[in-house]
Amino acid sequence: xxxxxxxNSMESNEEEPVHLPCNHSTISGTDYIHWYRQxxxxxxxxxxxxxxxxxxNRMASLAIAEDRKSSTLILHRAxxxxxxVYYCILRKRKSNFGNEKLTFGxxxxxxxxx
Amino acid sequence: xxxxxxxxxxxxxxxxxxxxxQCAQDMNHEYMSWYRQDPGMGLRLIHYSVGxxxxxxxxVPNGYNVSRSTTEDFPLRLLSAAPSQTSVYFCASxxxxxxxxxxxxxxxxxxxx
Numbered sequence: 001x002x003x004x005x006x007x008n009s010m011e012s013n014e015e016e017p018v019h020l021p022c023n024h025s026t027i028s029g030t031d032y033i034h035w036y037r038q039x040x041x042x043x044x045x046x047x048x049x050x051x052x053x054x055x056x057n058r059m060a061s062l063a064i065a066e067d068r069k070s071s072t073l074i075l076h077r078a079x080x081x082x083x084x085v086y087y088c089i090l091r092k093r094k095s096n097f098g099n100e101k102l103t104f105g106x107x108x109x110x111x112x113x114x
Numbered sequence: 115x116x117x118x119x120x121x122x123x124x125x126x127x128x129x130x131x132x133x134x135x136q137c138a139q140d141m142n143h144e145y146m147s148w149y150r151q152d153p154g155m156g157l158r159l160i161h162y163s164v165g166x167x168x169x170x171x172x173x174v175p176n177g178y179n180v181s182r183s184t185t186e187d188f189p190l191r192l193l194s195a196a197p198s199q200t201s202v203y204f205c206a207s208x209x210x211x212x213x214x215x216x217x218x219x220x221x222x223x224x225x226x227x
Contacts, residue, residue, distance in 0.1 A: 034216075036216075042220065042221075043118075043204050043206075043218030043219055044157065044216075044218045045218070046215040046216065046217070104149075104156035104157040105156045106154070106155060107156055
């Protein structure tokens with residue numbers, strides 16, 4: 001099963017851009033790249049997702065490598081509210097409906113320095 | 115829209131007791147899932163459902179049962195609780211599997227003594 005690799009932790013200064021990397025070298029053609037974040041004592045919250053092209057929304061941008069083996073979540077101007085654990089996960093286009101092994105991994109803990 | 119709701123928020127059980135964690139969503143989503151999160155770890159998929167009457171196992175299904183009699187509800191049953199099931203449980207729903215956003219509930223914190 002395709003898995004993702006992220007740094008355990010990162011720090012960034014407030015109001016500066018943050019680039020959170022994710023490696024997924026065994027990604028398949030049917031895998032979507034999703035990013036979620038989890039604030040303390042809360043459930044995960046959707047951030048962004050993409051398949052092949054770079055994506056932008058009001059929260060962040062997602063840059064996907066041409067070979068799709070890595071991606072980067074970009075927070076353009078970090079605020080203290082962005083301090084969270086960020087998870088990069090792969091979701092297949094359709095459930096295989098057979099022992100799905102969707103795992104979030106340990107994610108990257110992002111600390112924002114005021 | 116309430117989104118995804120979970121009850122209870124917190125529960126203490128003794129080893130061997132049974133209980134049901136409730137999950138409901140009001141977004142008419144076909145796909146629902148249960149995850150557990152152990153301290154310092156990411157989420158792991160327990161069971162999931164692609165529609166009413168259809169469920170399947172995730173990565174860590176042992177010790178848990180699910181059923182999906184309606185689109186809205188997806189309860190998770192612990193038949194005989196064990197200390198290893200101490201965790202935070204999250205329910206999630208989405209309108210499809212791969213490309214759509216998953217919406218997560220606030221979680222149920224379970225302590226098994």
